[in-house]
Amino acid sequence: MPLLKIPLAEWVESAVDWLETHLKFGFDLFSSAISGTVDLFSYLFHLPPPFLMILLITALCYWIARWGLALFAAAGLLLVTNLGFWDHTMDTMALVTTSALISIVLGVPLGIWCAGNRTVRNGLTPVLDFMQTMPAFVYLIPAVTFFGLGVVPGVIASVIFSVPPTIRLTSLGIRQVPADLAEAADSFGSTPGQKLLKVQLPLAVPTIMAGINQTIMLSLSMVVIASMIGAQGLGADVYRAVTQIKTGEGFEAGLAVVILAILLDRLTQNIIKKNEKRR
Amino acid sequence: MNGMKWGETILSIVEVKNLTKIFGNDPLRALTMLENGKSKEQIYNETKLTVAVNRVHFSIRQGEIFVIMGLSGSGKSTLVRMLNRLIEPTQGEVWINGRDIVKMNQEQLRQIRRKTIGMVFQKFALFPHRTVIENVEFGLEIQNVEKRTRRIQAMQALELVGLKGWEDRYPDELSGGMQQRVGLARALANDPEILLMDEAFSALDPLIRKDMQDELLDLQQKMKKTIVFITHDLNEALRIGDRIALMKDGSVVQIGTPEQIMMNPANEYVERFVEDVDLAKVLTAAHVMRRPETIGPDRGPRVALQLMRDNGISNLFVVDKSKTLIGVVTAEDASAAVRDGKTLEDIVITDVPVVTPDKRLYELFDICGTAKLPVAVADENMRLQGVLVRGAVLGALAGDTNIPERGGADAVAENTTG
Numbered sequence: 001m002p003l004l005k006i007p008l009a010e011w012v013e014s015a016v017d018w019l020e021t022h023l024k025f026g027f028d029l030f031s032s033a034i035s036g037t038v039d040l041f042s043y044l045f046h047l048p049p050p051f052l053m054i055l056l057i058t059a060l061c062y063w064i065a066r067w068g069l070a071l072f073a074a075a076g077l078l079l080v081t082n083l084g085f086w087d088h089t090m091d092t093m094a095l096v097t098t099s100a101l102i103s104i105v106l107g108v109p110l111g112i113w114c115a116g117n118r119t120v121r122n123g124l125t126p127v128l129d130f131m132q133t134m135p136a137f138v139y140l141i142p143a144v145t146f147f148g149l150g151v152v153p154g155v156i157a158s159v160i161f162s163v164p165p166t167i168r169l170t171s172l173g174i175r176q177v178p179a180d181l182a183e184a185a186d187s188f189g190s191t192p193g194q195k196l197l198k199v200q201l202p203l204a205v206p207t208i209m210a211g212i213n214q215t216i217m218l219s220l221s222m223v224v225i226a227s228m229i230g231a232q233g234l235g236a237d238v239y240r241a242v243t244q245i246k247t248g249e250g251f252e253a254g255l256a257v258v259i260l261a262i263l264l265d266r267l268t269q270n271i272i273k274k275n276e277k278r279r
Numbered sequence: 280m281n282g283m284k285w286g287e288t289i290l291s292i293v294e295v296k297n298l299t300k301i302f303g304n305d306p307l308r309a310l311t312m313l314e315n316g317k318s319k320e321q322i323y324n325e326t327k328l329t330v331a332v333n334r335v336h337f338s339i340r341q342g343e344i345f346v347i348m349g350l351s352g353s354g355k356s357t358l359v360r361m362l363n364r365l366i367e368p369t370q371g372e373v374w375i376n377g378r379d380i381v382k383m384n385q386e387q388l389r390q391i392r393r394k395t396i397g398m399v400f401q402k403f404a405l406f407p408h409r410t411v412i413e414n415v416e417f418g419l420e421i422q423n424v425e426k427r428t429r430r431i432q433a434m435q436a437l438e439l440v441g442l443k444g445w446e447d448r449y450p451d452e453l454s455g456g457m458q459q460r461v462g463l464a465r466a467l468a469n470d471p472e473i474l475l476m477d478e479a480f481s482a483l484d485p486l487i488r489k490d491m492q493d494e495l496l497d498l499q500q501k502m503k504k505t506i507v508f509i510t511h512d513l514n515e516a517l518r519i520g521d522r523i524a525l526m527k528d529g530s531v532v533q534i535g536t537p538e539q540i541m542m543n544p545a546n547e548y549v550e551r552f553v554e555d556v557d558l559a560k561v562l563t564a565a566h567v568m569r570r571p572e573t574i575g576p577d578r579g580p581r582v583a584l585q586l587m588r589d590n591g592i593s594n595l596f597v598v599d600k601s602k603t604l605i606g607v608v609t610a611e612d613a614s615a616a617v618r619d620g621k622t623l624e625d626i627v628i629t630d631v632p633v634v635t636p637d638k639r640l641y642e643l644f645d646i647c648g649t650a651k652l653p654v655a656v657a658d659e660n661m662r663l664q665g666v667l668v669r670g671a672v673l674g675a676l677a678g679d680t681n682i683p684e685r686g687g688a689d690a691v692a693e694n695t696t697g
Contacts, residue, residue: 183365184404188418188469189393198421202408 016142027146034098034152041094050086054078061263065270072266076259085234085256092223092233092260095151099158099219104212107163111170111208112196121171128164136161136225144229154226162218169211173204206272213268220261234260291338292473292505293345293362298335298371300357300529303328306369319528331357333529334371340522341472344499344506348516349526355509358526359475362507363396364388375473393422397466401478403458405450411461412437412446418469429468436464439498456487463495467502476508480515492519513552517541517561525549537561558675564643565636567675568656568665573598576605576624580616583608583623594653596663597627604663607631607652633657636664640675647672 020027048056054077062070080089114121139160143153177200185195201208227235234257241250301309309328312321319330332354339345349355360366362373364380372379380391397418405414413420415436419429437443440460450458459479466474480488496519499506510516516523517537524534525545533545541561544550573596574583583595587610597605606627616626632650634643636658646654647669654667 178404180400180402180404181406184398184400184406185417186365187363187392187396187398187475188421188465189389189391190421191389194421198417199406203406 016145020145031147031152034102034155035150037101038094038098038151038155041097042091045090045093046087050077050081053090054081057263061267064267064274069263069266069270073263076263080256080259083252083256085237085253088232088234088237088253089256089260092220092235092257095155095158095223095226095231095233096216096219096260096264099155099162099222100212100216102155102159103163103166103215103219106159107166107211107215108170108208111167111211112174112201114167114171115174115200116192124167128167131160132164136222137228140225140229149230151226151231153229154222154231157226158219158222161222162215165214165218166208166211169214170204170208173207173211174200176207177203209268209272213265213272216264216268217261220257220264223257290341292341292376293339293507294372294374295335295337295339295362296372296374298332298358298361298373299330299369300332300354300361300366301328301330301369310370330529332361332368335529335531337524337531337534339505339507341505342503343521344508344519346508346510346516346520346523347526348510348513348520348523350511353526354529355511355526356477357529359477359507359509362473362475363392363398393418393469395471396473396475397469397471398475399459399462399466399477399479401481403450403455403462403482405458405461405465407450409449410446411442411448411450411453414450414461415446415464415468417465422469432470433464433468436468437461439467440464440494454487455483456491459483459491463498472505474504474506476506478509478511481510481512488515495519514561525552538566559639559641559644562640562675563636564634564638564640564656564667565664567640567643567671568636568667569671571596571655571663571666573602573663574608574623575599576627578623580608580613580621580623580626583613584610584617587613596631596653596655596666597623598663602662604631604633604655604657604661605629607655609652628652631655633661634667635659640672643667643672 045053054074057077058070058074061073077089080086110124114124136157139157140153143156147153147156174196181199181203182195185199190198223231223233223235224238225235227233227239234253237253238250238257241247241253299310299313303309303326306328308326309322309330312325313330313333317325319333322328322330335358337345347355347358357366361368361371362375364373364383368381371381373381375391375395378391380388383391406417409417412430412433415433416429419432424432434443434446437446440463442457442460442464445453445457450461453461459482462479480491483491492515495506508516508519517540520537522534522536523540525532525540525548527548533540533549535543540549541553541558544553572586572590572592574586576597576599587593587595593610595608597608599605606629608623608627612626612628613623615621616623631652632646632654634646634654634656636656643654647667655663656665656667657663
């Protein structure tokens with residue numbers, strides 16, 4: 001033990017205290033916006049009866065990726081229903097959809113900013129590293145302080161953990177656009193906005209979609225962790241099974257997470273492929 | 280085609296003054312070094328700054344094809360990009376239509392790029408996510424031209440380059456030559472006065488390249504744009520250029536017509552460059568033709584015979600007062616006419632092989648080899664300019680320097696005056 005330990009922990013805590021007392025109103029607003037979004041998605045996903053919803057998802061899978069995925073969706077979701085996890089699966093879907101949406105809304109513009117500005121890129125890269133490697137549990141503590149227990153801190157922790165791929169790959173996608181195409185856009189007198197919307201973004205879409213796919217997968221992997229602070233859904237089932245050492249139930253709930261993960265992954269992957277074909 | 284016609288006003292549309300580009304941090308350091316006469320290499324060794332373009336001056340006339348020619352690393356691509364400020368000059372002025380674009384703000388610059396200057400790129404730079412017609416429309420689209428109008432204009436440009444019927448394809452479905460036509464159509468769609476072509480044909484294979492050169496010259500006949508054409512291929516430069524600027528190490532070494540560069544290389548560098556040029560593709564009929572002996576149709580066969588005897592030749596061209604070619608009379612026919620009492624008009628042979636003065640040497644071999652009569656060189660109005668003598672055609676190929684002096688660069692201007 002050194003004579004004088006740097007009081008990093010104390011600093012962080014006083015900063016958190018300060019934020020809590022001075023920005024309480026902001027956090028409350030933020031909190032209700034997020035929980036509102038989650039509730040909306042949850043309501044929508046629960047609105048149709050399970051069998052109709054399964055039919056809709058199967059149809060979507062067929063439209064985007066033909067028979068293979070459609071069959072998997074039908075079989076997988078029927079199994080989930082049979083095991084009694086339908087409602088929790090939809091809760092989880094709502095949570096993942098919300099955090100993915102927030103990640104895209106934040107991540108894509110940030111990625112664009114990074115692509116166009118080297119200083120921003122250099123400044124943001126270590127922050128992104130920090131966000132991805134800091135153990136996810138650590139976010140939960142301040143998230144709970146600011147937003148209480150429940151789904152909101154779960155979403156916040158998910159977003160922090162899962163937004164970096166979207167930012168990184170948006171930035172990469174735009175910087176990968178061949179220089180002569182950007183030059184051609186300039187040579188015809190494009191404004192920076194026109195160049196971005198008509199040339200850079202369309203060409204970066206496959207890369208950006210790969211980032212969004214990663215973001216969705218990462219936020220799904222946060223589901224179990226988020227359940228520790230009271231987020232509802234499959235994560236809670238897994239967490240309960242773990243605390244009660246019930247291997248069978250844990251496996252069932254885990255299987256439901258896996259099915260959801262495969263579905264979301266293949267769907268987004270196929271959207272990328274569809275996009276690459278262009279026609 | 281080559282050279283300016285007399286009587287036409289010579290307007291310069293692009294005026295480049297003291298234009299310099301130095302790459303690296305704090306490039307102004309190198310400017311004083313350049314002024315003090317240090318070389319590009321010395322400056323690089325001392326400061327790690329790269330002098331890409333070194334105090335270039337030139338002016339480009341309205342309607343000409345101005346070729347900037349140099350090897351890779353000579354700064355030609357940097358130079359052309361400073362003409363529309365895709366690359367910011369370190370120092371110097373670029374006057375376009377009497378306005379210095381270096382001093383313009385972003386909005387003024389955008390207007391110039393939208394309305395006045397079009398650009399064609401070496402690797403086509405077509406947008407892969409847009410169809411052919413959407414590519415051609417791009418320049419109009421960003422000016423917010425209404426959709427129907429821009430489609431019509433884009434179709435016209437596409438027709439101009441012979442790609443009607445391909446509008447809904449994607450660029451990767453087209454061959455290289457066709458892709459570059461799309462690139463050309465895209466640059467032409469907003470009808471700019473100036474066309475910048477950065478090694479536009481270099482990525483094409485040689486046969487296609489030649490077709491594209493021909494087509495560009497054809498198009499140029501119709502459009503009369505001012506074209507700045509960048510190339511590393513001297514044959515290409517000589518083929519299409521009205522004037523050529525030769526670059527080396529960022530400096531312009533010589534500016535002149537293809538003939539001037541071929542015949543009077545400014546220094547050893549240019550000389551070495553032009554050494555292995557295929558003369559047959561550069562020299563034209565105007566270079567090797569000789570002054571024709573002529574006679575009016577109202578003269579008698581006796582006069583004709585006398586003229587031939589005086590000049591030691593065996594035939595004469597018959598021309599009217601405005602020098603329009605009527606035909607040729609041979610010594611044989613003339614002496615027969617004297618005997619039989621016929622007039623010159625009775626014996627004139629009107630079926631004379633004729634070539635235009637801008638025909639390249641390699642196109643003349645066949646005609647000169649097979650023709651029994653002398654080959655006349657006449658302009659499109661059939662006004663006689665000269666005569667081709669087989670020995671002189673071959674002599675020019677062998678690098679016979681006397682030939683160009685007689686029919687050379689100065690004579691061209693005279694002869695094409697028309």
